[in-house]
Amino acid sequence: MPTPTGAEPRLAAAKAVAAVLDRGRALDDALAEDLRGLDKARDRALARRLSHALMRDWPAANFLVTQLVARRPARRDRLVHFILAIALVELRQAREPARAVVHSAVESADRAGLRHLRGLVNAVLRNYQRRQAELQRAMPSDPVHRLGYPGWLLERIRSDWPEDWERILTAGNASPPLWLRVNRRRWSIDQARQALTDVGLDTRMVAGLPDALVLDRRVAISELPGFEEGRLSIQDGAAQATVEYLRLEPGLRVLDACAAPGGKSAHVLEREALDLTAVEIDPRRLERVSATFDRLGLSARVLVGDAAEPQTWWDGVPYDRILIDAPCSASGVIRRHPDIRWLRRPDDLKALVRLQARLLDGLWPLLRPGGILVYATCSILKAENEAQAQRFLEQHADARILHQPGRPGHVQTPGHQILPGEGDMDGFYHLAVERLHRGS
Numbered sequence: 001m002p003t004p005t006g007a008e009p010r011l012a013a014a015k016a017v018a019a020v021l022d023r024g025r026a027l028d029d030a031l032a033e034d035l036r037g038l039d040k041a042r043d044r045a046l047a048r049r050l051s052h053a054l055m056r057d058w059p060a061a062n063f064l065v066t067q068l069v070a071r072r073p074a075r076r077d078r079l080v081h082f083i084l085a086i087a088l089v090e091l092r093q094a095r096e097p098a099r100a101v102v103h104s105a106v107e108s109a110d111r112a113g114l115r116h117l118r119g120l121v122n123a124v125l126r127n128y129q130r131r132q133a134e135l136q137r138a139m140p141s142d143p144v145h146r147l148g149y150p151g152w153l154l155e156r157i158r159s160d161w162p163e164d165w166e167r168i169l170t171a172g173n174a175s176p177p178l179w180l181r182v183n184r185r186r187w188s189i190d191q192a193r194q195a196l197t198d199v200g201l202d203t204r205m206v207a208g209l210p211d212a213l214v215l216d217r218r219v220a221i222s223e224l225p226g227f228e229e230g231r232l233s234i235q236d237g238a239a240q241a242t243v244e245y246l247r248l249e250p251g252l253r254v255l256d257a258c259a260a261p262g263g264k265s266a267h268v269l270e271r272e273a274l275d276l277t278a279v280e281i282d283p284r285r286l287e288r289v290s291a292t293f294d295r296l297g298l299s300a301r302v303l304v305g306d307a308a309e310p311q312t313w314w315d316g317v318p319y320d321r322i323l324i325d326a327p328c329s330a331s332g333v334i335r336r337h338p339d340i341r342w343l344r345r346p347d348d349l350k351a352l353v354r355l356q357a358r359l360l361d362g363l364w365p366l367l368r369p370g371g372i373l374v375y376a377t378c379s380i381l382k383a384e385n386e387a388q389a390q391r392f393l394e395q396h397a398d399a400r401i402l403h404q405p406g407r408p409g410h411v412q413t414p415g416h417q418i419l420p421g422e423g424d425m426d427g428f429y430h431l432a433v434e435r436l437h438r439g440s
């Protein structure tokens, strides 16, 4: 049973989703503010769970609210729409007793200063309970309502992945497992596993990802032994695969061109003693790179700059390895960030594809002949991945694709694509290219 204070987490969830859907804010940022008033970890977890659930079920919940509310609420009362949608998602999930859900929703309206709408909230939710079967029959049966994605993105994924689109979208609605990266400079995989077992956390190892452990359940970071001491990080397996494509060796000069918040830079430095430059365009995000390095006891040259305009920051010495973990649609990590589907717009995609091309073309001359460039995205859209790679290879005669058999995912022409949920990983694309010596 929810506690008598169950209204607060539900109100926090409603406010956060309103910020996403009405004002285009990222859910994590909105939640960070709205969770501040919640003292109990359990309430914060509930607000997070409900807001994520509504992101995944928005078309159906929105349909129900519009069916059940006869007159659109006044603009200043708009929050009631989201309070109702949250409650309807909860009623549909049927994890809590319906009476408690209705009660909490009514109290949420009260606490939101919408006392005059208590009666409406109560009546709408009772009405839903009575008419549930009929409303379910009236619900459009299209994939938008069934799977909870905007039409344009759904069509895009369907056209890119005619065989797999439904599996991809379903995987985007699942909760990901918790992946850990073990800092093997600090301790061994066996020591890490033992420390986790000692606190009751079972883990499994994954072939081809030598630093990775997957936990059998999600836990708070504070419960992870060794996290504060920089012995462990949280990083999905697909992101961890990136370092394998770089073929690192001690002493190499490496550029991470899109570095924040520093997950892959840190992985590179944990792997080998080398000379790393981390570039990031956003100075606020760059602070997170430094914080990541501090926690892990790592160091590198950290620069603010536009990686696509190297003349503004490059010292003129070529790199042995370049990693472009490019800004992208993030369509491969929707299971982690279910708000992405509502925040992205078709025009964003065009701009991202242009930026990715600028990064690839602008950074290629900085690679020494014989060096390796790795292009990675957490996207599953071909325009950002295979098509981008194809264009790059056609325009650079001195680029040769490096085939890396045995890496996770489907081999594409060119590159490797991991689809969301495959091997329990996020959706991710990797391409490794070598710069040929002149005349070779």
Ligand SMILES: C[S@@+](CC[C@H](N)C(=O)[O-])C[C@H]1O[C@@H](n2cnc3c(N)ncnc32)[C@H](O)[C@@H]1O
Binding pocket: 257, 258, 259, 260, 261, 262, 263, 264, 265, 279, 280, 281, 282, 285, 305, 306, 307, 308, 325, 326, 327, 328
């Ligand atoms: C996918 S994230 C990188 C994640 C990071 N590699 C990690 O593993 O933690 C892409 C980053 O590129 C940055 N970025 C976008 N445009 C850039 C540019 N022109 N030059 C450098 N960084 C850029 C974004 O601010 C964002 O932090």
